[in-house]
Amino acid sequence: MTIFERMPIKEIKGYDILPLIKDPAKPETIREATVHHSIRGEFAIRRGKWKLLCSPRSGGWSYPKPNADKEAIASSPLIQLYDMDQDPGEKHNVYKEHPDIVVNFAAESHVDRSIEDPGIFLQTNIIGTSVLMDACRKYGIQRYHQVSTDEVYGDLPLDRPDLFFTEETPIHTSSPYSSSKAAADLLVLAYHRTYGLPVTISRCSNNYGPYHFPEKLIPLMIANALADKPLPVYGEGLNVRDWLYVEDHCKAIDLIIHKGRVGEVYNVGGHNEKQNIEIVKIICKELGKPESLITHVGDRKGHDMRYAIDPTKIHNELGWLPETKFEDGIKKTIQWYLDNREWWETIISGEYQSYYEKMYSNR
Numbered sequence: 001m002t003i004f005e006r007m008p009i010k011e012i013k014g015y016d017i018l019p020l021i022k023d024p025a026k027p028e029t030i031r032e033a034t035v036h037h038s039i040r041g042e043f044a045i046r047r048g049k050w051k052l053l054c055s056p057r058s059g060g061w062s063y064p065k066p067n068a069d070k071e072a073i074a075s076s077p078l079i080q081l082y083d084m085d086q087d088p089g090e091k092h093n094v095y096k097e098h099p100d101i102v103v104n105f106a107a108e109s110h111v112d113r114s115i116e117d118p119g120i121f122l123q124t125n126i127i128g129t130s131v132l133m134d135a136c137r138k139y140g141i142q143r144y145h146q147v148s149t150d151e152v153y154g155d156l157p158l159d160r161p162d163l164f165f166t167e168e169t170p171i172h173t174s175s176p177y178s179s180s181k182a183a184a185d186l187l188v189l190a191y192h193r194t195y196g197l198p199v200t201i202s203r204c205s206n207n208y209g210p211y212h213f214p215e216k217l218i219p220l221m222i223a224n225a226l227a228d229k230p231l232p233v234y235g236e237g238l239n240v241r242d243w244l245y246v247e248d249h250c251k252a253i254d255l256i257i258h259k260g261r262v263g264e265v266y267n268v269g270g271h272n273e274k275q276n277i278e279i280v281k282i283i284c285k286e287l288g289k290p291e292s293l294i295t296h297v298g299d300r301k302g303h304d305m306r307y308a309i310d311p312t313k314i315h316n317e318l319g320w321l322p323e324t325k326f327e328d329g330i331k332k333t334i335q336w337y338l339d340n341r342e343w344w345e346t347i348i349s350g351e352y353q354s355y356y357e358k359m360y361s362n363r
């Protein structure tokens with residue numbers, strides 16, 4: 001096994017280090033763009049061939065602060081960097097504590113990035129899922145939960161507000177991202193049927209809240225508005241997303257892993273549909289910024305029109321309902337971004353700059 005300890009942090013591109021889940025049984029925050037496995041006190045972040053394993057060995061939850069002093073992180077004894085190519089057995093380290101439940105939040109999740117470069121999405125979202133499930137089989141995990149997305153159902157037309165995604169809606173994906181997530185879901189169900197792995201799947205609508213990666217709609221608009229930069233709305237901005245506060249999503253996962261039926265899929269949605277343009281206008285209003293910052297730019301290729309979840313099953317079976325109203329959630333989220341500038345400013349000053357230039361300069 002090749003272990004690269006104290007590798008300079010600059011080798012780790014494109015993501016930050018986050019205390020994503022303080023207690024796997026009571027997850028508090030999810031950042032959907034981060035690839036990680038949270039397993040009893042250890043979590044790992046993977047990008048390409050590199051895997052960053054963070055382990056609070058000293059006891060307690062002494063994670064490095066998100067994007068804190070990079071030198072400190074790089075020299076931290078809590079972090080080991082594994083070369084995945086040379087170390088297919090790395091999971092043995094991750095699993096040495098013999099967890100009983102594994103929740104796979106791991107995903108490359110940004111549709112725009114998947115349009116630019118599908119390969120990493122297949123690697124992380126599909127192969128990564130099978131690697132993790134193989135380890136779960138080996139170690140006799142009591143529950144493997146797959147965090148999926150409503151995007152596996154494709155999209156709904158804008159002129160049919162009566163239609164919603166149920167768990168029976170056929171898989172009908174649009175983007176390389178959603179296709180990779182759908183493939184993973186099918187694998188998860190196949191591992192259940194073929195090997196008897198005790199799985200559950202949740203398919204959630206768009207999350208928002210703390211630690212949302214700055215290249216996604218809401219944090220991007222907050223960051224740009226604060227800097228009085230143009231707010232790039234794709235096309236007319238009429239696309240509809242069903243926004244769910246991240247803590248409500250976490251509570252749903254918590255319920256599913258403890259009370260959900262094995263082999264089942266649960267849709268998780270906020271009944272909170274909003275057009276993109278509405279979201280951007282709300283952010284302008286909350287920050288006291290003029291709507292003249294809104295700039296319509298070229299549309300996303302294959303842009304899904306509307307996502308809308310029917311959460312009847314999880315409500316009826318597990319009693320879940322979203323608790324945070326959008327008006328409150330968006331205020332809390334904006335306040336969080338105001339209070340945690342260091343976190344996102346560090347991110348947007350790095351690789352994000354070239355990403356932004358590439359995605360938005362000639363749009």
Ligand code: TYD
Nearest residue numbers: 111206215216217220232233234239241276
């Ligand atoms: P995003 O946050 O990327 O989530 P998803 O594509 O998974 O729904 O985008 C949300 C919506 O916002 C989507 O319809 C695309 C749109 N969008 C913009 O109009 N401008 C932007 O700069 C971004 C990032 C997204």
